[in-house]
């Protein structure tokens with residue numbers, strides 16, 4: 001025991017970790033929530049930051065602010081680097097120390113996933129992924145900078161390459177990004193440039209799968225594809241990216257020249273399985289028992305994207321609802337044990353359905369037997385996403401921004417912010433000509 005009051009350590013303040021912490025609000029324990037960033041992030045709206053609709057502060061909130069009224073909870077900014085499950089402590093790296101041991105009586109690991117380039121880590125340099133706020137700002141910079149670079153470029157033959165956007169991976173993130181870029185070029189940017197016509201931007205969405213949104217029904221996946229094509233997106237299925245470099249992408253032997261390639265494909269779990277040295281599934285996610293605890297260690301729980309659990313013979317998907325429900329379940333279980341009650345029955349996921357947005361005012365929705373596409377599905381998407389934002393101030397701010405963007409076409413945050421210096425140029429083989437004296441149409 002770390003002290004007289006039992007201690008619950010939660011690693012990760014994402015959907016799973018936050019739900020666990022909230023479920024322990026009135027528990028007779030000290031709750032220590034550790035995250036390597038100071039904010040909880042609403043990842044489903046990351047693509048809107050990457051396409052300049054929303055600002056970073058509209059989809060993220062400081063974790064300590066969210067939990068400010070929870071008097072039994074302490075929030076620590078630090079990165080967990082390992083777990084000693086026999087000595088019952090986690091090791092933390094913070095700003096000036098490494099390997100600081102933090103003992104626990106109960107441990108909840110909710111550390112999510114990171115990008116996976118399917119063994120091609122060399123692609124990362126040229127095709128950033130979308131997982132954190134820093135990623136979203138970097139993708140936003142890349143997209144907005146491409147237009148600036150094209151406007152400054154006097155050689156019109158280079159405009160097409162500069163204005164070609166390739167999204168690798170046609171799951172929900174790729175589809176949502178492609179739709180949002182299409183709306184950006186058609187609505188927001190169209191009248192602001194003189195040398196280039198943003199509407200002529202080429203947006204390519206590619207995937208080796210035979211259809212977009214593979215987890216949705218065939219019918220909804222076709223509706224999403226048709227909608228993307230009506231927005232001018234080129235959907236190329238059946239072949240993945242063989243090569244990604246500074247010149248663009250090679251797909252099925254064909255080079256697509258592009259300065260802006262965005263990785264919207266695979267993810268890999270956090271190293272929680274390695275820290276614990278326990279059985280993982282093929283992807284590396286920790287195999288948990290029906291009560292989301294680790295076999296042989298009833299005080300250690302793994303929830304959300306970094307856990308692997310089957311229900312009715314199928315693995316649970318890596319979505320926010322699974323993480324929230326598992327986090328809440330683990331928190332309630334620990335609370336019961338701490339209060340001298342019996343452990344609850346096994347965890348059971350209640351599937352509320354799947355949704356994805358495709359451009360302005362259009363979404364696909366699949367919930368049980370209900371399959372919808374179009375504006376009504378978009379209204380449901382908007383309501384659900386507003387409801388699940390962490391704080392009411394964010395709900396109001398996002399709602400107002402959406403209305404403003406809908407009416408005016410204007411976006412909330414179109415600033416190019418280079419946090420690491422003022423370099424104007426994205427990587428590329430040729431220099432950009434910044435001689436603005438002559439303007440050619």
Ligand SMILES: Cc1cc2nc3c(=O)[nH]c(=O)nc-3n(C[C@H](O)[C@H](O)[C@H](O)COP(=O)(O)OP(=O)(O)OC[C@H]3O[C@@H](n4cnc5c(N)ncnc54)[C@H](O)[C@@H]3O)c2cc1C
Pocket residue numbers: 011012013014015016017034035036037039040041043044045046047078079080081110111112113130131172173270303304305306318319320321323355
């Ligand atoms: C772009 C995008 C769009 C998505 N859209 C949807 C959607 O529309 N609907 C849906 O249901 N799901 C969506 N998802 C998936 C959903 O966001 C995840 O399933 C969910 O976030 C998983 O929750 P989690 O708690 O397991 O992990 P996360 O929410 O990722 O939280 C993990 C936390 O752990 C912290 N952490 C990680 N490692 C360490 C460490 N070593 N030390 C300390 N802290 C650490 C991280 O900083 C983070 O705060 C989307 C995901 C992405 C990336």
